[in-house]
Amino acid sequence: MLGPEFPPFSSGSRSSTGSAHRPSEGCPIAAVRERLRRSGLRPTRQRMGLGILLFGKEHRHLSAETLFSEAQRAKVNVSLATIYNCLHAFTEAGLLRTVIVDGQQVIWDTNTSHHHHFVCDQDGSVIDVPAMVIDQSAINGVPDDMDVVDVQVIMRVRPILQRGHRLPQSK
Structure with missing residues (x-):
């Protein structure tokens, strides 16, 4: 189960006047x-x-x-x-x-918000991708006594060196 998203050091709340109250x-x-x-x-x-x-x-x-x-x-x-x-x-x-x-x-x-990732085959870098809507009813094989609680999509990518030319496949 995912917890609340905490952007870096932004846990403040708003007062009744609308100004931010951040004790820390x-x-x-x-x-x-x-x-x-x-x-x-x-x-x-x-x-x-x-x-x-x-x-x-x-x-x-x-x-x-x-x-x-x-x-x-x-x-x-x-x-x-x-x-x-x-x-x-x-x-x-x-x-x-x-x-x-x-x-x-x-x-x-x-980043604990719901999102997906690109993973670069060349250098292993990981890049956030905004969440896509995935129709969970299209996911087959989930046991009857279970619910899908999270879906993470990882898409492998590689840089394009020149127009129409890609790096060779990694092994």
């Missing part, structure tokens, strides 16, 4: 702490450090290894196992979505 405005640490608490997660040192790295930027897609490298550069002292544990906890809390790029690679997505 301007403070990424307070914004991450609030986001974790609202999602039912305890803001531990590791979660706070990783949350600042994950949610302090625009929506993006990243692997655990990429986050581990970013954490090392930012002097956030966590192991790769802790990275995986936090990513799974954030996903369970609805703060992240997982994207299975190929049968083995998992990418985490900070």
